[in-house]
Amino acid sequence: MSSGIPTASSVPDLSVLRRPSGGYAMLAIDQREAMRAMFAEHQSEPVGDEQVTAFKLAAARILTPYASAVLVDRQFAFDRVVEERAVAPGCALIAAADRFHPAHGELVGEVDIDPDVVPERVRRQGAVAAKLLVLYRPDTDPGARIAMVEQFADECRRAGLISIVEPVSRKPLDGREWDWDEGVLAAAKELGARGTDLYKAEVPLRGQGDPDEIRRRCAQITEAVDGPWVVLSSGVPQDVFPDAVRLACAEGASGFLAGRAVWASCIGSSDVEADLTNNAAARLRRLCEVVDTAMAGRSR
Template identity: 25%
Template sequence: MTKVRISRGKFEHIQACANERGIIAAVAMDQRGSLKKSIEKLEEGRGTPEAIAAFKSKVSQVLTCYASAILLDPEYGLPALRERAEGSGALLSYEVTGYDPQAVGRLPRLLERWSARRLVEVGADVVKILLYYNPADEAWINESKQAFVERVGDECRALDIPFFLEPLAYDNIHQEQSLEFARLKPAYIQTIMQEFSRPRYGIDMLKVEVPINCTYLAGSLAYKGDEVAYNRQEAKEHFQAAAKAAKLPFIYLSGGVDDAVFRETLELAAEAGVPFSGVLCGRATWKGGIPVFVNEGEAALEAWLQEQGVRNVQALNAVLDRCAQPWHTIYGGLDAIEIVE
């Protein structure tokens, strides 16, 4: 059987972000615009760069003791990078946060003062890019995005550093939280996973959305008792179809849902037999600390993180222990990998 060839640098840095079982059990803390808005919603003028950096540092300091890695941004997250626990891997975002709602296509941009090389120089094990992607968009839009991803992939290849892509599905007609989009989403996620598994992009791992919106899954914790997009069996089939389209290891993002909803969703993925390799979980674990931080300060936030934040991460880790599979499973295990010098 032909082995999968992975360069030593990429292999070792992926391993640095995984736990002893090869599972990515990471905290996502690269939110910038959304975190600022959440803080400002509670107290106008409070979302300063210093406050955002302080919040990130506390999350990193406490939660990386229970996580295999943390995802941060170089704009506000470098102090937090230095605060992470020993042995915890570091992923850094390379994209400008958000998109221009007035422009067509949600085109991505890179941080102007940064390069993949500079991210590595400050300690990144992994370079991460978020990409909004609509498979039904005009060809020129998606070709622009594909070329963008190829350029980042080439940068990472040259530096022998892993490249994680976070593609987020959207539609030009329906809102992302609508019933109509919930019905479109499984096919969109499947197409996205298939496209970005292609070797030309140089991607090492996909950080993806689950292929369903649990708000419209009858019987789920998120279901509000109104409209239904899929039943449990259909939801499992959507998970299976998306996973089958992937030719790379993939991990799930929480997408801002409550921690209990996210854990239930991961259990559904495992019930469907999906070989996901962990999570990069953000708001589900720490968003409850935002009002504590705004109303009571850093010390109160640290206390909240030590109690509720740690409980959230540990509960998620328990699900990963039961449900996730090592990142190299999709290749046939470590024995199926040839490390190239």
């Protein structure tokens, strides 16, 4: 008897993550200890788990009416988001499948697949996709990264989930000379065709500098990645990110999966929910307009 779960040969329907324009306008609220550290910058008392969770729930309730999908982590919020029905109808749910470990002086110094994020279970809870962060370091074993990504893609495929891979460029551990932007492209070449369905990339030059050079580097990512790709906002100034999305989409990207450029400035606000409602929502709507305009330009 069939289990009803798609087989490894099934082709996922990515339209569930897209806006009607065909672009991706996805919200990330899966930051973990990094988000706790952001809160710590604004207060002297310890930042408890519930404070972080409350912010994530508020962001989900207030912002998902404008997003095509939302990415949520198990550590702080996934189960609560599901139980409290915090995601708006029409916004797809993505489960963060990565487990972060502090190491090498970094909050996220090592990453592996979280064994507590069971693909079949999160799918039953309503997730349509899962995301895996991968740290690209020029001096560490590419074979281990590739194997992890291929394992993740296979597990998602067997469970009927869309797989999203998010490689990020990190400094080498051996102290060698290093170029962050070279790592962004090297990661795309190494991991952009390993069986995952959607690639999430850092914005070249962090969205700052010569627009033509940013576009040239985005075109290289498009060439390296076998399938659609989107940008993230970490490292890109909030006011720069809309133009960074525009430049990336002009060279083949299809939108964004981002959090900090939308809600980071709300952390520490005297009225977080009002700030999310009045300011973060406006930023997200603007980003949606950027994506829709870019997709309309492709259809002409």
